[in-house]
Amino acid sequence: MKNADYWISKLSLIKHQEGGFYRRTYSSDELLEQNALPNRFTSPRLISTAIYYLLKWDQVSLLHRLKSDELWHFYTGNPLTIHVINQQKQFDKIILGPGIENHQVFQATIKAGCWFGATVNNYDGYSLVGCTVAPGFDFRDFETGNREELVSQYPEHRSIIERLTEPIRRIE
Numbered sequence: 001m002k003n004a005d006y007w008i009s010k011l012s013l014i015k016h017q018e019g020g021f022y023r024r025t026y027s028s029d030e031l032l033e034q035n036a037l038p039n040r041f042t043s044p045r046l047i048s049t050a051i052y053y054l055l056k057w058d059q060v061s062l063l064h065r066l067k068s069d070e071l072w073h074f075y076t077g078n079p080l081t082i083h084v085i086n087q088q089k090q091f092d093k094i095i096l097g098p099g100i101e102n103h104q105v106f107q108a109t110i111k112a113g114c115w116f117g118a119t120v121n122n123y124d125g126y127s128l129v130g131c132t133v134a135p136g137f138d139f140r141d142f143e144t145g146n147r148e149e150l151v152s153q154y155p156e157h158r159s160i161i162e163r164l165t166e167p168i169r170r171i172e
Contacts, residue, residue: 001076004056004126011052018062018117018144019055024137025130026050032135040067040112046136055080057125061118063145063164070110071132072096078125079104083160085115085150091157095121096129115145117164 007013013021028047037045045068055061057078063085072082072094079097086092097104110116120127147165151158 004054004077004128007054007076007126007128011054013052013054016053016061018064018142019059020061021054022051024049024051026132028136037135041135041141043140045138045141048132048134049136050130050132051137052128053131054126054128055118055120057120057123059120060164061116062166063115063117063150063161065113065115065143065145066110066133066137067112067141068133068135068137069112070137071134072108072110073130073132074098074104074106075128075130077127078120078122080118080120080127080129082108082110082116082118083164084110085154085157085160086111087113089154089156091160096127097121115150117145119164 008021011023013023016022027049030047031044032047033044034041074096079095082094082096084092094108095104096108145165147161148168150161
């Protein structure tokens with residue numbers, strides 16, 4: 001099995017602000033006009049986008065949410081757990097990986113508006129996945145979770161929120 005650095009180099013991945021590494025591999029040639037989109041979108045969007053995404057074992061994908069649905073695809077490496085807090089305040093784990101007999105899946109959908117982040121399941125491993133977003137990903141539709149606000153909203157999920165958010169840095 002190739003290591004994480006091999007894939008980062010071979011696929012020309014760059015650091016992602018949520019953690020890990022990525023590269024956009026597809027952007028549709030067509031746009032959806034704003035009037036064809038739900039009200040949560042404030043301007044036209046690409047029909048669809050896709051990326052490679054790699055997460056090393058000592059990194060996390062910080063809790064974030066999107067205005068679009070996101071479909072995750074497993075490619076290679078170790079299983080990855082996607083941690084989801086849905087709009088009904090329920091927590092769920094989805095394990096993306098090759099072990100179908102161990103309740104792992106090759107694909108998983110994260111619905112728009114859910115808070116989610118990810119971790120690699122194996123010490124010293126990595127996960128190489130793909131993410132497809134429709135309507136297409138735009139950083140204007142990306143929100144990183146604020147630890148204090150999320151703990152206030154979802155106190156029952158404090159431990160995972162603290163694991164997948166950055167602490168607030170106060171200037172004194």
